[in-house]
Amino acid sequence: MSNEFAFIDWIRSQQRTEASVLLAAGDDLAIVKFDPNDLVLIGIDQILDGVHFNLNEHDPRLIGKKAMNRNLSDCAAMACLPVSAVVSFAIPRGMSVECMKEIYLGMKEAGEAFDCHIVGGDTGSWDQKLAISVAITGKSAGLTPVRRSGARVGDTIYVTGALGGSILGRHLIFTPRVREARDLVARHAIRSMIDLSDGLSRDLGHICRESGVGAVLDSGCIPIHDDARQRPGDVLLHALNDGEDHELCFTADAGIDSAIRIGKIVEEKGVWIDRSGVREKLITAGFEHHF
Amino acid sequence: MSNEFAFIDWIRSQQRTEASVLLAAGDDLAIVKFDPNDLVLIGIDQILDGVHFNLNEHDPRLIGKKAMNRNLSDCAAMACLPVSAVVSFAIPRGMSVECMKEIYLGMKEAGEAFDCHIVGGDTGSWDQKLAISVAITGKSAGLTPVRRSGARVGDTIYVTGALGGSILGRHLIFTPRVREARDLVARHAIRSMIDLSDGLSRDLGHICRESGVGAVLDSGCIPIHDDARQRPGDVLLHALNDGEDHELCFTADAGIDSAIRIGKIVEEKGVWIDRSGVREKLITAGFEHHF
Numbered sequence: 001m002s003n004e005f006a007f008i009d010w011i012r013s014q015q016r017t018e019a020s021v022l023l024a025a026g027d028d029l030a031i032v033k034f035d036p037n038d039l040v041l042i043g044i045d046q047i048l049d050g051v052h053f054n055l056n057e058h059d060p061r062l063i064g065k066k067a068m069n070r071n072l073s074d075c076a077a078m079a080c081l082p083v084s085a086v087v088s089f090a091i092p093r094g095m096s097v098e099c100m101k102e103i104y105l106g107m108k109e110a111g112e113a114f115d116c117h118i119v120g121g122d123t124g125s126w127d128q129k130l131a132i133s134v135a136i137t138g139k140s141a142g143l144t145p146v147r148r149s150g151a152r153v154g155d156t157i158y159v160t161g162a163l164g165g166s167i168l169g170r171h172l173i174f175t176p177r178v179r180e181a182r183d184l185v186a187r188h189a190i191r192s193m194i195d196l197s198d199g200l201s202r203d204l205g206h207i208c209r210e211s212g213v214g215a216v217l218d219s220g221c222i223p224i225h226d227d228a229r230q231r232p233g234d235v236l237l238h239a240l241n242d243g244e245d246h247e248l249c250f251t252a253d254a255g256i257d258s259a260i261r262i263g264k265i266v267e268e269k270g271v272w273i274d275r276s277g278v279r280e281k282l283i284t285a286g287f288e289h290h291f
Numbered sequence: 292m293s294n295e296f297a298f299i300d301w302i303r304s305q306q307r308t309e310a311s312v313l314l315a316a317g318d319d320l321a322i323v324k325f326d327p328n329d330l331v332l333i334g335i336d337q338i339l340d341g342v343h344f345n346l347n348e349h350d351p352r353l354i355g356k357k358a359m360n361r362n363l364s365d366c367a368a369m370a371c372l373p374v375s376a377v378v379s380f381a382i383p384r385g386m387s388v389e390c391m392k393e394i395y396l397g398m399k400e401a402g403e404a405f406d407c408h409i410v411g412g413d414t415g416s417w418d419q420k421l422a423i424s425v426a427i428t429g430k431s432a433g434l435t436p437v438r439r440s441g442a443r444v445g446d447t448i449y450v451t452g453a454l455g456g457s458i459l460g461r462h463l464i465f466t467p468r469v470r471e472a473r474d475l476v477a478r479h480a481i482r483s484m485i486d487l488s489d490g491l492s493r494d495l496g497h498i499c500r501e502s503g504v505g506a507v508l509d510s511g512c513i514p515i516h517d518d519a520r521q522r523p524g525d526v527l528l529h530a531l532n533d534g535e536d537h538e539l540c541f542t543a544d545a546g547i548d549s550a551i552r553i554g555k556i557v558e559e560k561g562v563w564i565d566r567s568g569v570r571e572k573l574i575t576a577g578f579e580h581h582f
Contacts, residue, residue, distance in 0.1 A: 022330065026501060027439050028368035028485060029334035029429065036327030039313065042410060043320035044377040044426050048417045077319035086335040088424040090381075119333060126339045128419040133379040135335050135426030138320065148318050194319060210317060 004125055007097050011121065014108060020083055021119050030119035032084050032137065039140040041080045045070045049129035053172070060099050062172040063132075064106025070197065071136040072114050072176035073246045077195040078145040079185040080138035082116035082178065089123045090131040107134070114178050143185045146250070151192040151211035151265045155251035158259035163200055163245045164228025164238035171244035181248055184258065193250035199243035200262075201282045205271050207251065217263035217282070219275040240273070240282065295416055298388050302412065305399060311374055312410050321410035323375050323428065330431040332371045336361045340420035344463070351390050353463040354423075355397025361488065362427040363405050363467035364537045368486035369436040370476040371429035373407035373469065380414045381422040398425070405469050434476045437541070442483040442502035442556045446542035449550035454491055454536045455519025455529035462535035472539055475549065484541035490534035491553075492573045496562050498542065508554035508573070510566040531564070531573065 015024040023031040034040055047070065049055045053063045068085065075082045087107060091100060108118055116136070160177050177195070184190055192211055194203045200222070204215050219236060225245075228238035251265055266272075271282045306315040314322040325331055338361065340346045344354045359376065366373045378398060382391060399409055407427070451468050468486070475481055483502055485494045491513070495506050510527060516536075519529035542556055557563075562573045 023436075023438065028365040029332040029371070029427075029436075031369075031436055032331045032333055034325065034331055040323045040325055040331060040428070041320040042323055042375060042377055042426075042428060043413075044379045044411060044424065045413050046379040046381060046415055046424065048381050048415050048419070050419075051415055051417050074319040078322075080320070084333060086333055086426055088335050088337040088426075090337060090339050090422045120335060122334075122336050122424075124337055124339050124342055126342050126420070128339075128341075128422075129417070131381045131419075131422045133335065133337065133413075133424035133426075135333075135377055135379075135424075136320075137331070137333060137428070140322075145314075145320075145322055147314065 003097055004123055007100055008123060010101060011104060014104065015118055018117050021117055024119045025121065030084065030086065032119065034139055039145060041075065041078055041138040041145060043071065043074045044133060044135040045074065046131060046133040048131050055130055058172060060102035061106035064103035065110040066172050067132045067134050068107040068110035069174060069176050071134045072110065072116065072178055073195040075136060075138040076177040076181040076248060077193055078138065079143050079181040079193065080145055081141045082114050082136060082138050084117050084119045085111055085134050085136045087118060087121040088133045090128065091123060091125050092130055093125050093127055095130065143182065146185055146190050146193040148192055148194050148207045149210040151207050151213050151251040153213055153265055153267050155191055155265040156254040156261055157215055157249065157251050157263040157265060158256060159223065159247050159249050159262055160259050161247040162223040162225035163196065163247065164225045164235065164242045165231050166227065166242055166244040168227045168230060170227060174246040176246060177248045188252050188256055190250050190252050193248055196245040196247050196249055197243060199241040200249060201240045201271055204249055208269065208271060214266045214268045214270050214272065215263055216266050216272045216274050216279060219273050221262045223260050294388055295414055298391055299414060301392060302395060305395065306409055309408050312408055315410045316412065321375065321377065323410065325430055330436060332366065332369055332429040332436060334362065334365045335424060335426040336365065337422060337424040339422050346421055349463060351393035352397035355394035356401040357463050358423045358425050359398040359401035360465060360467050362425045363401065363407065363469055364486040366427060366429040367468040367472040367539060368484055369429065370434050370472040370484065371436055372432045373405050373427055373429050375408050375410045376402055376425050376427045378409060378412040379424045381419065382414060382416050383421055384416050384418055434473065437476055437481050437484040439483055439485050439498045440501040442498050442504050442542040444504055444556055444558050446482055446556040447545040447552055448506055448540065448542050448554040448556060449547060450514065450538050450540050450553055451550050452538040453514040453516035454487065454538065455516045455526065455533045456522050457518065457533055457535040459518045459521060461518060465537040467537060468539045475541065479543050479547055481541050481543050484539055487536040487538050487540055488534060490532040491540060492531045492562055495540055499560065499562060505557045505559045505561045505563065506554055507557050507563045507565050507570060510564050512553045514551050
């Protein structure tokens with residue numbers, strides 16, 4: 001990178017204290033204040049050039065948005081409110097400061113849309129491709145965090161939107177379902193939840209494994225995104241396996257109108273699909289890596 | 292990487308809930324409980340193959356220790372207690388699971404030495420070199436965090452140990468000064484503090500800039516590590532500029548016996564060195580990048 005220190009100074013100018021942020025960038029660590037009743041939720045997620053985005057092809061601001069929104073989507077999956085993020089950039093030598101600023105601004109905009117502020121970070125230059133890690137903290141803010149492990153036999157399985165074909169562009173511009181998750185958990189007994197990053201078949205498999213149960217999907221109920229129809233191959237398999245939809249998948253009693261019912265939690269382990277009365281096990285290896 | 296999912300399952304087996312960790316790896320986010328009086332401190336730091344370590348040369352367990360200890364050293368610099376860490380690995384395709392396990396165990400051991408637990412993470416494979424990010428959370432635990440911005444004209448400047456030549460190996464095996472920092476702050480009015488990662492001249496420059504003051508170092512008082520004497524060039528310049536010492540530099544009133552007095556905070560901006568009565572400005576550009 002041509003001027004790493006100029007970039008660091010510029011980043012600092014973009015960060016400021018907020019009600020919950022007592023000290024933002026410029027020290028060894030940031031200081032954040034939580035309400036005494038809050039549980040603190042913590043996670044990290046990275047995006048890598050050539051794996052999750054392509055620096056030569058994609059708008060840098062959207063790359064930044066994706067990096068932040070993946071973490072916000074993890075907050076949604078726990079029904080917590082995002083609070084702050086810290087970011088690390090491994091920057092290819094020779095990369096322009098302007099491009100890095102665009103990426104940063106994309107992250108900042110995505111975060112601030114959910115009142116989540118970047119409070120610190122780390123930059124390093126190397127002769128390899130761009131890697132971006134975002135670590136997020138969230139707060140329970142009056143709602144018990146929803147885990148993957150709470151699904152019970154008989155639960156109805158839901159998703160919050162149509163699936164498949166996100167590689168056509170949606171993986172860069174999805175909206176994390178933070179508000180939907182808060183609303184669902186405030187109004188219903190949501191027993192387990194996850195965000196769909198690796199594809200419905202694999203992510204629902206995580207819920208099943210953590211909860212010690214199985215799942216049967218109703219093939220006629222899976223909401224298929226128009227993007228999936230533009231991809232070669234079986235559209236249902238795209239909806240089940242493509243990944244990076246970042247919709248929520250959750251289990252609860254029947255009768256929730258604000259999400260789409262796609263199946264049932266059952267006792268028999270594994271993730272199954274029912275096609276017109278014929279039940280077959282889903283092979284989750286179909287995860288479509290981007291690029 | 293040959294078997295990323297086996298590595299992820301193994302990582303999970305290494306993580307468990309603790310008194311302060313309500314939910315460790317295996318969900319979208321980890322859940323950590325803080326005392327109602329705690330401030331929460333947050334930061335992130337990365338190490339990159341070819342920049343901060345050399346995968347072909349260094350013991351993988353020490354690489355892991357370094358990744359964690361750099362973050363623990365940031366906690367020391369604020370006088371907070373480390374609580375939990377989340378880690379991201381960008382893993383070269385073809386890297387062995389055994390080597391990654393060694394790195395992880397190094398991180399885990401380094402963290403647990405200070406009661407800091409790895410509670411989550413993210414792995415990705417790519418065709419580039421290894422990048423490791425660690426994001427840490429700490430707690431104030433009864434002591435007000437010490438910032439870089441509190442130095443006052445007339446303060447005495449101290450360091451906690453000898454400096455220079457860490458590239459000979461100390462950069463991989465230093466002990467973060469968490470306990471020393473807590474002890475100092477519990478017993479004395481420490482006004483500003485930083486850990487020496489980029490070298491005394493540069494890091495003391497951060498304190499000066501944040502505090503709006505200057506610093507004069509006494510050339511005869513700078514503690515020079517034996518490692519610095521084994522490097523070509525001026526040993527004093529190695530002690531001032533090499534970096535990755537991870538000792539603490541702090542300012543306070545005179546009279547602290549448990550650290551080494553190296554200079555004074557002055558009104559005139561900049562970092563200066565006094566050599567037998569002749570004061571010259573330190574050029575901080577001498578930072579010695581590793582590898």
